[in-house]
Amino acid sequence: MKQKAVFYHAGCPVCVDAEQQLAHALDPQRYEVEIVHLGESPERVDEAGQAGVKSVPALVIGGAPMHVNFGAALDDLR
Numbered sequence: 001m002k003q004k005a006v007f008y009h010a011g012c013p014v015c016v017d018a019e020q021q022l023a024h025a026l027d028p029q030r031y032e033v034e035i036v037h038l039g040e041s042p043e044r045v046d047e048a049g050q051a052g053v054k055s056v057p058a059l060v061i062g063g064a065p066m067h068v069n070f071g072a073a074l075d076d077l078r
Contacts (some may be wrong), residue, residue, distance in 0.1 A: 002032040004057035007046045009057040011039040018057040022068060031061070038077050045077050 007023035009015030019035060026033050038045055038056060048058070052065035055073050059066045 002017060002030060005031045005033045005061045006036060006051070007033060007057065007059050008036045008038055008044075008051075008053055010072045010077055011037050012071040014069050015057040018068045018071075022057075022059060037053060042077065045074065049074055 005023075005026055007019060009019055021025075023033055023035060036044055036048070038048065048056075050058075051060045051063070053060065053074055054065075055067055055076070056071050057068045059068060
C-alpha cells in the first residue's frame with residue numbers, strides 16, 4: 001500500500017524548485033504524492049496548518065511535516 005505524501009507550496013520560485021527537486025523525486029511505487037498550490041487553493045491553508053505546516057514549501061508524509069526551505073510563512077497565506 002502506498003503512503004500518502006502531500007507537498008504544500010505557494011508558487012514562489014523557492015517552492016517550485018523544491019517541488020521539482022523533492023516532490024517529484026519520491027518513488028511513485030512507494031508514495032502517492034499530491035501537490036497543493038496554496039495560492040490556487042487557499043481553502044486548503046487551514047488543512048496545511050492542521051497538518052503542522054508552519055511555512056512553505058513543506059512535505060507531509062505519514063502525518064509528519066517536513067519544512068524544506070523558507071518561501072513563505074503559512075500565516076502570510078491566510
